[in-house]
Amino acid sequence: MQDKNSWLFSPSSLNLSQLFFLLTRRYIFKINYQRFLKLWGMYWRYLVSLVVLLILSATLDNQFGLLDGTAYTSFKPTIVWASIAIVLSLFALVQNKGLPYVFLGYRLSLNNSVWIKFNKILISFFITLSLLNYVVYMFAGLEFWKVYKLFGQTSLLIIFPLFGVWWVYYPYKQTK
Template sequence: MKILIDFFPILLFFGSYKLYDIYVGTGVLMAATVLQMALIYVIDRKLTVMHKITLALVLVFGALTLGLHDDRFIKWKPTVLYAAMAIGLALAVWVWKKNFLKLMLGSQMELPDSVWMRLNVVWVAYSAFMSLINAYVAAYYSTEAWVNFKLWGYAFPLIFIVGQGFYISRYLKVDEPKAPNQP
């Protein structure tokens, strides 16, 4: 269910773009993202900082796209989001000596500090890569090519998350099974 909620806005954006145009797609994306965040809030009773930033960027860049009738704004939104993530994670760990990944996920899984540090560095590199590749496609390709890239480009995060899962799995502690007569 959660994965469906995560992909809901991009799938609706893609469908409405293909049926109509980038401006209808942008309006649908904005509405779908608001609905997505409302659903996440109902389920989790909170929105993470990343959720709030994503919502704000979709609404601001979407409004600029619609208000100025210029598709460049919505095409550059992912570049800004990923660049902000890369810069934020890098500043946090190397300037403020805080590992935001550990702060956000440390209560859900226990990993050695060195693994948290490597994960943070990998997230900085991944976010910078995604920012740069989106910027390249947005700047040098048509809107049609960019929309197709956005849809099929979801392979990058899926591969990244699966690879990250394999990496951290060897560091996760496994609960020992209890003997049948133990409480």
């Protein structure tokens, strides 16, 4: 008789999501595989939304020179993060579930409150990232800002939404 978790003990059949699940289940979260798949689904939808918005902002800047009037290079990330927050806010007015839901979010079968909370977290995250970029540049100096922009913003863009997804989804599953 084969155990339903037999893939945990067969290294040759592990794929990336199963390995990530194994590590997070063992060390970080005590969740089952179905909950993990929903968390991971919300997270990759955030990543796809971010990539689409960054490509859109880069294309608009290249075609129309929207950021050419900015005298300092350091204000460009501030403008980009603020514009992403504005686009997410405008998209929430059109569809209350937000932009990450558009990328096959219906397949996760989560209720509207989870998607609305996740969208609000993303909007507040990008506003905070924009303000943080401005504050770091104005008060910390150019050299520290360069390090922050390279490592700090990248780390925040990857790590914070993962915890945001978990924070939004965890109470949802406790009440069901």
